[in-house]
Amino acid sequence: MAEPVVRPAGVGDIEPVADLLHRLMNPKIAPERWRRVLDDPWRPAELERGWLVEDTGRIVGFMATIYSRRATRLGPRLFCDLGAWYLERAYRGTGIGEALLRAGMERADTTYVTLTARRATGRRIRALGFQVLDEQREVFSPRSPRRVAPLRLLSDPALLDADARQRLSDHEGLGLRSAVVAAADEAAAALVLLHVKRKGEDVLHHDLLHCGDAAMLANHAQALADLLVEEGVLAVDRRFLPSSGAGGRPEPIPLARWFRAANGVEARDVDLLYNETLLLDLKLP
Template identity: 55%
Template structure:
């Protein structure tokens, strides 16, 4: 019997989790793998990813993590393309490509992937994807530097004064490894979501996952690094698209894996790292 590609449903969750945990990455606990199929903001009308089934067994999977988010054009549906795995004995048969195409077949959805390998990048370029970013800006903190920018830890109650979208983001990510802050300067307040991950030679990357107003962040990135990054062996990391128009772009670092996206109408700057596998699995951004 030839393998078939089909959408994953609730009844498939345990089998997919077992495949991903035992065959793809046993370092990620089953409970975390489960999140990419059963996440709190999942729209009710979408699949829980796509799987490959052979003789009644799940032998492959690709995560499709959907969210409905406001943009300047109105509410748009986004999909983070996450973990993509196929048992070795089924590779090279074409079913892997069929799995990939199935996971990105909706024409009205903005797709993004932050972890695509080079070979996958070549495949998705042929399917209309573009490079979202291939560099980021790094800012080392300058202890004692003066600035009018203040950074406050943000609770659900605190971000409510910024607006309903900031409040919804904090609520949706409750219990997940995301930190929230309110950036203030004068009478302006902006929501920031970030996490801190050790990379390379134990450098603490304070990675910007989302900022409510990128235009506010870009000229203040160094001031934010001064207040938020670890004083020793720490950097603030900001993807290039969030630094548009900035005079000081810090130290430019090439990304080990390019970020990719495809959208019918959404500007790249609207694509961030929330509502994604990065936070659900508690991963480092490549």
């Protein structure tokens, strides 16, 4: 009897994998949304659409690998968001799940990130070289009266540099809120991208996914909340803020974010763009 095999997913696997994930992993997510995970707009053409487990022609497991080539302070770098991981119950505990996990993170030139790993998964990937990216954030409520200085809101995306315009284009249609912001004493415009969802006790969270000016964010996070948040809070991962804090309310992230860096990438280089949560229109933990 043939053993199950782990292999890369191709274009012909999109429909059966989307059906598998819809039926057995999360029926609340429609198949057309699951398809985005295998057919995302950021994947370099030469890379796989995920990894799957196949047994005598039937797909019984899948792991999402969502690639993106991003501009960083170091130059272009390849990233991979590790997303949905599912294996039919009959195959669990056989070792094939471990093989699936390892297959999805074998590239030495890639920084791997996962934003939704359960605690048990975190323990497993720590053994594979991952470390915590962040497990704390600060939340900022708008002040009354608001004090936005020295920040100013600009109206023209053409003021952004080419890398920022590419990020904006890459996430078009995913429901993110974008803003072009500059410090009053600087000419350079920075792109800010927010993911706005109600969480917890019906509080509208503006999760900061990306800010193109790291110093502006670190020094003026509260002013940014005053500038951009009409209702709710601005939530910023701690790695983007001073180690002593930025004046917001500390809050644990329900599921730690993890990463395994490559080619000189550091935690500060890893934002919250280009990931499965955005493709599926879910809430970030």
